Amino acid sequence: MSRILILFIMVFNSLFAIDATMEIIRRSGVLPIIDVGYILNDNANKSVATRIHKMLIGDLKVSGHFDVHEGENVPSGAVNYEEYKTKGVHLVAKIATHKEKNGIMAQLYLYDITTGKEAFSKRYSVNQENYYPLLAHKMAIEINDYIGAPSISWMEKFVLISKNVSSGVGQIVLADYTLTFQSILISDGRLNIFPKWANKEQTEFYYTKYLARPTLFKYNIQTRKNEQILSSQGMLALTDVSDNGQNLLLTMAPSAQSDIFLYNIPSKKILQLTKYSGIDVEAHFIDNDQKILFVSDRLGYPNIFSTGIDGKEVVEQLVYHGRNNNSATAYGEYIVYSSRDSNNEFAPNAFNLYLASTKSDYIRQLTIEGVNQNPQFSVDGETIMYIKHTPVQSSLGIIRLNYNKSYLFALPKGKIQAIAW
Secondary structure, eight states: OTTTTSOHHHHHHHHSOSSHHHHHHHHHTSOOEEEEEEEOSOGGGHHHHHHHHHHHHHHHHHHTSOEEEEEEEOOSSOOOHHHHHHTTOOEEEEEEEEEETTEEEEEEEEEETTTTEEEEEEEEEESSGGGHHHHHHHHHHHHHHHTTOSOOGGGGSOEEEEEEEETTEEEEEEEOTTSSSEEEEEOSSSOEEEEEESSTTOSEEEEEEESSSEEEEEEETTTOOEEEEEEOSSOEEEEEEOTTSOEEEEEEEEESEEEEEEEETTTTEEEEOOOOSSOEEEEEEETTTTEEEEEEOTTSSOEEEEEETTSOSOOEEOOOSOSOEEEEEEETTEEEEEEEOOOOSSSOOOEEEEEEESSSSOEEEOOOSSEEEEEEEOTTSSEEEEEEEOSSOEEEEEEEGGGTEEEEEEESSSEEEEEEO
């Protein structure tokens, strides 16, 4: 994020590995051209091969680091380096796939045309066919790593999605960032909402289930253990987990009005961080978990504020743009928040995402049209994931901040209520 205003080509030039291929890219100031094809020795594997091929092409395009040429069925074995050189191609990727009894095996061959050598070949496998997007994401990450470009490891992180499937019924789904892979984790006929990862390994997550009163659970994906943590009158939403996994930020309303609470897991103690007669919600850790940002209506409309984690610090206003800012996230000095851009009494209002600096007057609009909410930064601060609602569909959005690129991945059925990345 510290280089968010620097032109992409400067980032590209400074981070590329020093080899023959990248020297050419550095001098020419253009993206490396990669030709991506698949090897088809058996028509029975064509469906899998073409799906992985399409997903890999999409990943490389989303990275912003390649000029992708879409090859099709290509021969196995060595490539004709001179032929590709005349076409200006820098890299060639070939994918060979094989359906196995318990999943898919895929082999990636990457050739560096400038050096005239095979860069690497690697085998990947998954034990279920519907996991095939994960193969492509891993391939894209390792091709990207080969050229020394900024990491795109966020592509292989799972996304938790809570979606409304009918009135009072919500599912929690495990998905990849394109929503192509989806696996239902929680679906018991109740309203299950507000999922948050419990650890960086993505093996456990928290969520709220509505029983006699809102109740917080922790679910282990590997063991399927479902552990009840606590419950509260009114409302209960876990909005963030500290980096060490020891502290939770909760929005609760035990006395009618919602406030922010800090729950320490080892001690099981709850500390109230805000005590306001109005609405305080949507808290997130910032400044190495020493402060929080949250949404409050203490100006007469929702806006973004911060305070300390001891409940004693003065509340500070963080955002000075917009009149209805109802969700936010932060990375370093930057905040991305959702702000209402229309005031329609009889029609849906537009909420757009904005990027702002806490150290300057810099503001940048990131989305247009629809209802854009629940922004979340990637671990490196270069990518934003968010929810976009339009009258016709609900989508997961990706914004590549340094490249001015954005992508939408529609949910086929249902409406996304919340995401955790």
